[in-house]
Amino acid sequence: MNKIGIKVGVDIKFLLKELLNLEFIENNIEKNCKLIILDIDILNLKSEVEHYCSYDLKVIILLDNFDRKELVELLSLNCSFQCILKHELNKLKDVVTKYFFRAKSYKSFYLNDIYFKGIIEFSEILYIDYYRTTRRVRFNLINNESFFIKRNFSDLDFLILEYQNFYRLGRGIIINMDLVKILDYKEEKIIFKDKTILYISKIKLKELERTRVLEKNRIVLKSL
Known part of the structure; x- marks a missing residue:
């Protein structure tokens, strides 16, 4: 089963388990996963994003809206991450599915x-x-x-x-x-x-x- 790292609240964690048929990892994420989902409300979000980017993980951040000042600070980092609104978690399923499909299937391009x-x-x-x-x-x-x-x-x-x-x-x-x-x-x-x-x-x-x-x-x- 594919593994995905998560650092989210209890409610979001429950929704993710309902949505995604994956193994969720909450400890030693950088050693076990290539993709992590972060809740914008977790403590020290900026340092968490920097940390996982330094290990070259794909980072997805769940937002309440696109007006959060934390998001503006994150955009100043030299990090690549993707944002998805919490009320649009179905989009997350598509992103994660495409990620694992591409990571497994494609070794070349035409x-x-x-x-x-x-x-x-x-x-x-x-x-x-x-x-x-x-x-x-x-x-x-x-x-x-x-x-x-x-x-x-x-x-x-x-x-x-x-x-x-x-x-x-x-x-x-x-x-x-x-x-x-x-x-x-x-x-x-x-x-x-x-x-x-x-x-x-x-x-x-x-x-x-x-x-x-x-x-x-x-x-x-x-x-x-």
Whole structure:
């Protein structure tokens, strides 16, 4: 059975159990789940959202309305989350169902561009960047391959929402964290597993480090 983390009130918890045929996890959520539902009324909501985003979980926040000041504060975070109104919980069922369906079913996509058509494996994508002057998206693949398509960068938000290994770094770069090998602070660059190099600022490197994705399921050796 699929697992989902929850931090909600008793009443909402009861409704979720009626709505979703899932295993609900309330402890060690970041170790057992890829998706969590948070009630906007829980204590320390902002720190909770930051915490679970740092573990690259998909975060869904349940709201009473869209005018809450807490929501405005959350929008200032560099975190990806989705909001659903409590009186529209049926929408939550659709979101959760699509999440688990996509996470299980899709490992590639068919690109149907005017000049470029083909099947791209998600595991082949190192990073994606955006050229604002030409309004084109560049897919940078393993083995030094790349191609451009003319799309809005926001069209790729599904990668961040549905696939936990993709991380938006700033406004114009999406990184496949599964293929990152080294964060080089001295020369300010990312080295991918195929030896591809992406030069980037120390601030952005630190942001990637804070996601803790590189530490997942690995022994961590720290220098003295």
